[in-house]
Amino acid sequence: MNDIPPMALFRFSVLGSLVSRAKLERGELKTILQDLAARDYNIPGSCNCRLGEKTIEAWYYAWRRDGIEGLTPKPRSDRGQSKLAPEIQTAIITAKRENPRRSIRGIRRLLESRGTVAKDELSRSTIHRLLQAQGLSRIQGSASEPEEHRAYVAEYAGDIWYGDVMHGPKVPMGGGQRKAYLVSLMDDASRLIVHSAFCPGETALDIEAVLKQAVLKRGLPVKLVIDNGPAYRAKTLQAVCARLGIHLVYCRPYAPEGKGKLERWHRTFRDQFLSELDTSRLHDLSDLNARLWAWLDQVYHRAPHSGLDGRTPLQRYQQDLPRLRTLGALATRIDE
Structure with a gap:
């Protein structure tokens, strides 16, 4: 193979x-x-x-x-060759090296704003092929450890949860204004947010706290898929999952397989919640979380979802309630 x-x-x-x-x-x-x-x-x-x-x-x-x-793809006759003018190739490569996290769309906008290329002259695929040929494409995986490839939707609620962190607004904390981080866990089959909370950071402790609340409210998932960052690699998080019998899987950097649903939810959350939030009226982090949980329970979980044949996330989740793993006696092992 x-x-x-x-x-x-x-x-x-x-x-x-x-x-x-x-x-x-x-x-x-x-x-x-x-x-x-x-x-x-x-x-x-x-x-x-x-x-x-x-x-x-x-x-x-x-x-x-x-x-x-x-x-097996057939090799192209012009493989390795670029139709771009040398000066444009140089501009693309320089833009990427200046900021390795700069996206293809960002590179194209930058070159257009500088007058290096005309608007819409460059296609995303052209830029990507050049970066890939130069070893600068960030859509590359590591062959050093197994990867979780996913090309399906979980059959039942509780089969797979996905976790991710999103940067949130600044709120009053510790005598000043500090950024809050939204830590969320989504059930794959139902799109239900099993738990989400704004936290003061994106540390292992913040992630563990959200996971513990999720299993107390929604039972135990078979599998938890999260990013490959240092905080997620914490031994304490791995230990919690091991004690509770949760299969912990790490996505490869820059290519979070299967988390598209959670990322789309983040866009919905920004459009429907954050865009309507008056941060000047927030008292503290608890106030922000109270608003978040009310929106989840009263709006998001009860709104028909196009990916669920018109059902709501709550309806789809409740459909599989008899199959869900309950915490039971394992509740005593959460904080060991």
Whole structure:
């Protein structure tokens, strides 16, 4: 398997159960393709996260015809060559090296504002290919440790939780104004926010506190997927998960597989909650969290969700209540 190109393995993973089906019922292929095309993917060497039905269908027939060889990309005749003028290549590379965290969109905006290129002259894929050829693309994984690849939606609530931190507003803390950090855990199948809280930092203690509240309220997940940062790597967090029987999985840097739903929720949260928040009226962190929890319970969890066939996150979560793992006797082990 080590000799199979990563893109071929990715295409194979997208096809999923299709590769093991000897026969499909009439119309079944189209339904499956529509479902696969509606998902988000971490596509190797690409900034996109969606695939077209025709693309997946072509891979399916290539697999049926030639097996894994049919999924191996054919080399381009102009591979390694760039159609960009040398001075534009230099400008792109310099912009990236000046700020390694600068996005492709940010590089394009910068070059346009400087007059280096005309508006919309550069495509994102062109910039990405150049950065990748120079070893400057940040959409690259480490082969040193296993990765959690995900191309599906969890079947049941409680199967997978995703955790992430978002920078929040400044609030009165410790006699001054300090930034608050929103630590959130989302259930994959239902999009329910099992717990979320604004914290004074994004340390392991802050993350553990949110996790403990989540399991007390919502039971135990089978798997918890979080970022690969130092705070998340804390031994104390790993110990909590081990005591509670939670499988802790780390995403690779810059490519958080499967967390697209949580990131989209962050956008919704900014648009619907933060944009309406009058920070001048906040008394302290507790006041901010009280408003957050009221919004979650009364608005977000009760609003029909397009990704849930019109059901609300709370309705979808409650559908699987009989299957959820309760904390039970393990409650005594949370703070060991």
